[in-house]
Amino acid sequence: MADITVPLLDLKAQYGPMRDEIRAVMDEVCDAQWFVMGPKVQAFEQEVAAYTGAKHAIGCASGTDAILLALMAYDIGPGDEVICPSYTFFATGGCVHRLGAKPVYVDIDPVTYNMDVNLVREAAAKCKNLKAIMPVHLFGQCVDMTAYRTLADKLGVPLIEDAAQAIGSRDETGAMAGTRGDVGCFSFFPSKNLGGFGDGGIITTNDDGLAAKLSILRLHGGKPKYYHSIVGINSRLDALQAAILSIKLRHLEAWHQGRAKNAADYSDSFAQAGAATTGAPDAGSLPIITPAAAGSGARHIYNQYVIRVPADIRDGLREHMKDAGIGTEIYYPVPLHLQECFAYLGYSEGDLPVSEAAAKESIALPIYPELTAEQKAHVVETVVSYVRQHAPAAVGS
Ligand SMILES: Cc1ncc(COP(=O)(O)O)c(C=O)c1O
Numbered sequence: 404m405a406d407i408t409v410p411l412l413d414l415k416a417q418y419g420p421m422r423d424e425i426r427a428v429m430d431e432v433c434d435a436q437w438f439v440m441g442p443k444v445q446a447f448e449q450e451v452a453a454y455t456g457a458k459h460a461i462g463c464a465s466g467t468d469a470i471l472l473a474l475m476a477y478d479i480g481p482g483d484e485v486i487c488p489s490y491t492f493f494a495t496g497g498c499v500h501r502l503g504a505k506p507v508y509v510d511i512d513p514v515t516y517n518m519d520v521n522l523v524r525e526a527a528a529k530c531k532n533l534k535a536i537m538p539v540h541l542f543g544q545c546v547d548m549t550a551y552r553t554l555a556d557k558l559g560v561p562l563i564e565d566a567a568q569a570i571g572s573r574d575e576t577g578a579m580a581g582t583r584g585d586v587g588c589f590s591f592f593p594s595k596n597l598g599g600f601g602d603g604g605i606i607t608t609n610d611d612g613l614a615a616k617l618s619i620l621r622l623h624g625g626k627p628k629y630y631h632s633i634v635g636i637n638s639r640l641d642a643l644q645a646a647i648l649s650i651k652l653r654h655l656e657a658w659h660q661g662r663a664k665n666a667a668d669y670s671d672s673f674a675q676a677g678a679a680t681t682g683a684p685d686a687g688s689l690p691i692i693t694p695a696a697a698g699s700g701a702r703h704i705y706n707q708y709v710i711r712v713p714a715d716i717r718d719g720l721r722e723h724m725k726d727a728g729i730g731t732e733i734y735y736p737v738p739l740h741l742q743e744c745f746a747y748l749g750y751s752e753g754d755l756p757v758s759e760a761a762a763k764e765s766i767a768l769p770i771y772p773e774l775t776a777e778q779k780a781h782v783v784e785t786v787v788s789y790v791r792q793h794a795p796a797a798v799g800s
Pocket of ligand 1: 539589
């Protein structure tokens with residue numbers, strides 16, 4: 404298998420079969436010369452609302468802006484506290500900071516990597532000015548939305564879903580991400596299951612008033628144009644992105660299925676090789692922990708397939724995989740509470756031990772839908788042989 408290569412993501416494999424369809428719609432936009440907002444954006448917003456089941460979908464320039472706008476819509480600012488995970492992409496906490504508010508970082512559940520709702524409850528009790536709770540559906544797996552909804556209602560604060568990685572994910576009731584929180588924030592960064600040809604984002608909500616406010620906030624807060632009762636930002640979705648995303652949305656369910664099949668194949672192969680499936684490895688199992696499958700009713704869309712190996716071999720494994728032609732990534736090497744820019748918050752190492760361990764042990768494998776059986780076998784074989792050789796102590800211990 405020496406000459407098989409497996410990039411972390413192969414967008415060319417996705418583009419090839421839909422090239423003509425996409426070029427045609429790009430031509431349409433070029434001929435119309437309507438590049439910002441407009442009918443293509445409106446059509447895509449309606450399609451996302453229909454796909455997710457949310458009442459409203461409001462396009463914007465990125466997933467980061469979706470979060471920023473959602474926080475702005477709730478007037479979150481200096482002195483306010485927002486609970487969010489530390490083990491996430493930077494934007495989750497960065498947006499809270501940018502508005503002058505304080506991110507309150509909470510640890511994750513070791514099996515799902517999602518923010519632990521019981522720890523959120525404890526953290527909320529210590530907050531003096533809590534204004535929102537923002538869980539992240541990490542890697543494409545929903546948090547327990549029933550527990551989060553109940554807690555947010557009890558605390559009387561909005562529940563903002565960072566659903567950047569989770570378009571099409573379903574929670575334990577079967578509801579789509581972005582429909583049971585007060586607002587859902589999605590990203591169309593190219594590596595997402597639904598990725599554009601550049602940046603893009605969308606915000607979902609069932610609240611008419613909030614939708615109206617969000618659609619003004621993304622246009623500098625002007626309504627009518629040039630008349631401003633509130634201050635917003637420039638965060639518009641481009642017509643080209645919307646047109647391309649509309650085409651891609653038609654293929655999204657098939658891509659989700661492809662990713663789920665790849666995840667199941669990986670997990671089966673690792674289990675056959677003696678790996679632990681979820682949680683801590685049992686004595687005798689190979690120390691490779693595969694992702695927890697979604698519970699009944701739920702759907703994991705596997706934006707990422709992240710395994711865990713002992714911290715002392717993780718970086719070596721990554722190098723070894725690179726040498727074997729396999730792309731990997733570390734999501735995320737430094738949890739937000741330990742980032743230099745957040746030192747002012749006063750966290751130190753050991754404060755969020757589960758996030759810190761995940762940052763040292765996790766490694767994301769290629770999971771894109773077009774992976775071939777040969778590529779998957781090469782990935783599994785490369786991981787297993789390295790772990791067997793370098794972490795033998797755990798084998799049969
Ligand atoms: C969890 C999470 N939140 C927010 C974002 C921000 O989205 P974008 O890159 O579109 O700004 C991302 C995207 O990478 C993400 O993964």
